[in-house]
Amino acid sequence: MGSFTLRHIGAVGGDREALLRAVGYDSLDALSAAAVPAGILQRAALDLPPALDEAAAAAELAAFAAANNPRRAMIGLGYHGTITPAVIRRNVLENPAWYTAYTPYQPEISQGRLEALLNFQTMVSDLTGLPTAGASLLDEGTAVAEAMALARRVTRKGSVFLVDAQVLPQTLAVVRTRALATGVDVVVVDGDLVEALQTHEAFAIVVQVPGVDGGLRTPDELRALAATAHDNNATVIAAADLLALTLLTAPGEWGADVAVGSTQRFGVPLFYGGPHAAYIAVRDGMERQLPGRLVGLSVDADGTPALRLALQTREQHIRRDRATSNICTAQVLLAVVASMYAVYHGPQGLRAIADGVHDKARRLAAALEGHGELTSGSFFDTLTVRVPGRATDVVDAAAAGGVQLRLVDDDTVGVSVGEDATETDLAAVAEAFGAAPPTDAGAGDLAGHVREVDYLTHPVFNSRHSETEMLRYLRGLADRDFALDRGMIPLGSCTMKLNPTTSMEAISLPGFANLHPFAPAADAQGYLAMITRLCDALAEITGYDRVSVQPNAGSQGEFAGLMAIRSYHLANGDEQRTVCLIPASAHGTNAASAVMAGMKVVVVKTADDGSVDLADLRAKIAANADTLAAIMVTYPSTHGVYEDTITDLCALVHDAGGQVYVDGANLNALLGLARPGRFGADVSHLNLHKTFAIPHGGGGPGVGPVAVREHLAPYLPSHPLLAEAGPATSYGPVSAAPFGSAGVLPISYAFIAMLGADGLRESGQAAVLAANYVARRLAEHYPILYTGANGLVAHECIVDLRPLTKATGVTVDDVAKRLIDYGFHAPTMSFPVSGTLMIEPTESESKAELDRFCDAMIAIRAEADAVASGEWPADDNPLHNAPHTPARVLADEWAHPYPRSLAARPGGQRLGSLGTGATDKYWPASARIDGVFGDRNLVCSCPPVESYAD
Known part of the structure; x- marks a missing residue:
């Protein structure tokens, strides 16, 4: 095992052996052979470079960043130079309390x-x-x-x-x-x-x-x-x-x-x-x-x-x-x-920044008089200057002076002034046009626009302008949240795993952070080389032939993949093929993307064992024989099972003239174990913010690359401003930037480079082992809804709470909120089956953390039984009242039939750092929230301060 693999996988050595014994296997390979259908199990090693240690990976990323030449970006087109205040960069962008949080x-x-x-x-x-x-x-x-x-x-x-x-x-x-x-x-x-x-x-x-x-x-x-x-x-x-x-x-x-x-x-x-x-x-x-x-x-x-x-x-x-x-x-x-x-600068500070930008643009406009013709005398920050026959020379001269300008055409140059533009930059631009540096004189106006500073009047925008106050505000907000830096977030299909610090550090390197998306290719060689190698690695891991990283979210990846299928059918003269088959268990995003791509959704039933009902699939294919465009399936299934009929499903759809789309949401269970592009799929989107360790960030950033077999490669996304971004035969772009959220691609690149072929396989196997361990421990207390071959699950398991609710009245919401008291984010609730919890522990969690979670779930079962036995009333018990806030626990009066200690620290949690192995108590910021009230009384901006006082 490489050094990073040891850091990344939570249960190794004796702990791994204990997990394996618990699930009845003597090795990861034996477990994989039992769980993954033999027809799709990947036995040969992936063809990837040898794994790098963390220092080598950091050095390689630094080399890629150094190969980029950001210069001063004055290209504009919706992307502008800005200054990230250090207190925000360090305490939000680079802070795991913020970047490892899940969607709220x-x-x-x-x-x-x-x-x-x-x-x-x-x-x-x-x-x-x-x-x-x-x-x-x-x-x-x-x-x-x-x-x-x-x-x-x-x-x-x-x-x-x-x-x-x-x-x-x-x-x-x-x-x-x-x-x-x-x-x-x-x-x-x-x-x-x-x-x-x-x-x-x-x-x-x-x-x-x-x-x-x-x-x-x-x-x-x-x-x-x-x-x-x-x-x-x-x-x-x-x-x-x-x-x-x-x-x-x-x-x-x-x-x-x-x-x-x-x-x-x-x-x-x-x-x-x-x-x-x-x-x-x-x-x-x-x-x-x-x-x-x-x-x-x-x-x-x-x-x-x-x-x-x-x-x-x-x-x-x-x-x-x-x-x-x-x-x-x-x-x-x-x-x-x-x-x-906005909070840090406040309304006056933002106005001052805007005034500064506009003033620099006006002064530059005055300096250029006589050296070009402005297309408009009214502007905010951008000048478009006609210089017949000289545009290329001007842009090249500015680049030599350290500034990137926009080449509009042979006769026209665009100049956009950002917050970060200095007097040296302005002088370099003027010199490129053959003009003297700007003086205090200005030219141009705002076309009669006048706006007073009567915005951002709420106190939050007017009280945090010192670094001390800002730092404390950010820390206070982070302390109200539960993120991966506090404990396990066992969300099914959401794959909340370790986001390696070595990978994360690189995104702040100037060569990665400060490059404009429409910079000349010569200035982006580091990015282009890294993206090419990342795409090659993703193609090898998934078994596809081509990959585009342009989609900047999983939703965009789904849309891009379906548009590739649509384009393929149109190119073949099959414009009538518009039906997309989607299993009833599929992610809701699948159907939404199909509708966006102009397809008609036809739902395929789910069999009793949670798999796609092949009999119904055959019927739906027959009913739509001439109009079938595609099927969208998730593999392993949304139910957390390796379905052994996946190759049959692919063959049925292909025989009917359709294409197979495999949703990559659960790819974590396939790393090094199976490749969709080789077991029958034509296209997948991949969630880099899941499988490949880009953090969720509270609900974004995401990257959803689309991977395709060769016949769909001509229909990957392209971009009008960069030919290298995609094929000329494409339907067009799906995101504004040629390579989407390129700034976070170094994270996944380093993740793959540090694991290598063996580490990726071991990572996938460890995720499957963790899920099966949790399923085995909880099976004595809750039904596990679906299992596959040999009673095994894939990377996640579904705990069925419906019998518990029927017997005790304790709901899935009660269990989810009580888990907060135990120091956990709840698993995925009521998806894909209402009244259940879908649990995905990932490979990153240690045996101790897995046991802590299982112990909490088992204790919650005992609490529910106490409600059923009448020990606690149905409307006044630790589950019904969860989560317990400090205000509740520290109130002068305590009228509940269970002790404060059970409310405050179930499972014997310590309230502070009191010794080795102690778990500090996480306190929820609010009691259970009334969702119906919020929807009926929609308030979606900062309310007056008086409302809090009331």
Whole structure:
């Protein structure tokens, strides 16, 4: 075992032997042979380079970073130089308390990140002038596409979507990709937008503020545009620069219905294109149509204000064949960074940054007079300068001076000023045009926009401007949360494993963090080499032929894979093939992605043993023989079983002319053990934020590469601004940046490099061993719902609580909340079967932690039995009242029939660091939260401080 493998896998040596004895096998290989169907078991070693130790991996990543040349990025196009305050970089972006957290589905132990996201929503709402903002989307391009879909749902009129010719080119390309599958006619308007609205029966129009050339329309022009749109029953979408909105009229004030954009320049590094948090905000009446997550205010069982994901059932139980959007998509960690940037600087600080950017742009504009022609005299930060026949020379001269500019065409250069631009940079740009350095003189204006500082008035944005206060605020929020740095998060299908520090450290290296996604390829050689090697490794591990890392979330990977299948059928003249078969047990995201890709969902039944019902599959194939496009399956199954019929399933679909999509959510159980691309699948998306150790970050960042067999390779995503990103035969991009969230790819690269072929296999085997150990220990106390060959599960097991609920009245919610008292995040609740818990311990957990979890579940069973026996009333017991907050336990009066000690430290937890092996007590920040109250009383921005006092 390599040195990193020993660090990564939790149970080794004698502990591993004990786990193996408990499940009845003498080796990992023997367990694998018993669990994995022989027809798909991979016996030969993966063809990967030898494993690196941690020091060697760090050195290799540093070499890749050094091979990039970020220069000063002044290219623009929606990506801008920014300065990440060190207190935020170190205490959020690089802090496992923030980056190892899971999506806040258990709000009682997520109050810190929920508050940070509420701050994000408030920030966006205030700056856009629209009352309700979501908790983040993936990037600006996909946010505009989501806004297009939202507008069509709301307006229900026609199929024409008008796009301002000033929209960012990558946004237009992403919108065209989405429109391909949904029958939307995208019409680009390079002229009078008001006239276009009167000419076309459009359901919506999107306008870029400022435009791609930096130019600004006047507030009166924007108001006239909005008025005409509304007269014609069209929704108005503003794609707006959030920093510019500190100076410009808010979209909500001039009549926009929806505002979208990126928050990257709020302290989030360029990261060669991502991960970055996009935003979306809407007018009154649209809030329940919002895609993505929405944090709302509710109350807990004690009547105390508490936060939760509002309208949460949309998120966890997508409506399958009636789905309108794949909404399991967010960039929480980056949204937290952006929100804290606003908290740290406050409204006056943000205004000062924006004023500084605008002033530098005006001074540069004045310096360039006589050395080029500006296309607009009104701008915020971007100048587009005509220099007939000289554009390439200017860009090259600027690069020699350490600055990257945008080559628009042979005659035109784009210059965007970021927060990080220095006087030296401005002088280098001026010199490249043949001009003298800027002076105090300025030229240009804001086209009549005037905005006073009346935004971000909540105290949170006006009280944390010293580093001391900011540090304490971040620490206080983190202490309210439960993340992987505190204990096991045994979520089924979510694979919360160790995120290696050696991998994580590299993302902050300047060569990775500060590179613009549209930098010349010559300046991105380190990234391009690393991405190529990562794609090759992922192809080898999965058995596919080609991989694209452009999809910046699992949801985007699903969509990209289905679009490849759609394109393949169209290329073969089979345009009628639009039916996608999806097992009833599948992730809800599968159906949502199929609908987004223009497919019709047909559900296949689940057999009694949890596998796909092959008889029903044959019937559904026969009923859709000429229209079958694909089947989407998860392997191992969502029920945590290696189904031995997977090769039969693939053959049946292929024989009928369809393609097989294997969801990669459970790939952790296949590492080195089986390869989907070799046992019959045509395409998969991979969750790098699960299997390959990119952290969840509270619900993002994610990366969802799409892997395909050779016949689908011509239909991988491409990008209009970088030919190297994908094939010319592609349908287009699915994300705004050519390589999606490239900034976190070093994490997975290092993870694979440090494990090597043997370590990856051992990692997968250890995950299966841990799951079977948990299943064996709990089987004496709870039914294990599904097992495969030899009574084994794969990487996860489903504990059936329905008999317990029937016998005792104790619900799955009661068990989940009581686990908090024991110091655990709950497993996945009621999916894929209502009334169950799906448990995935991963390979990272030690035997001691596995035992601690099993002991807690066994103790909870005993507590439920005490309720059933009448020892405790059904409405006053440790389970019903869980979780127990300090306020409850420390109250002067204690009227409950069980002792405080059982409430506060079940399982003998210690309340502090009192000795070796002690487990410090985690205290939940709130009692059980009332979800119905929060949905009925939707409050999704920072409430007045008085409400907390009341």
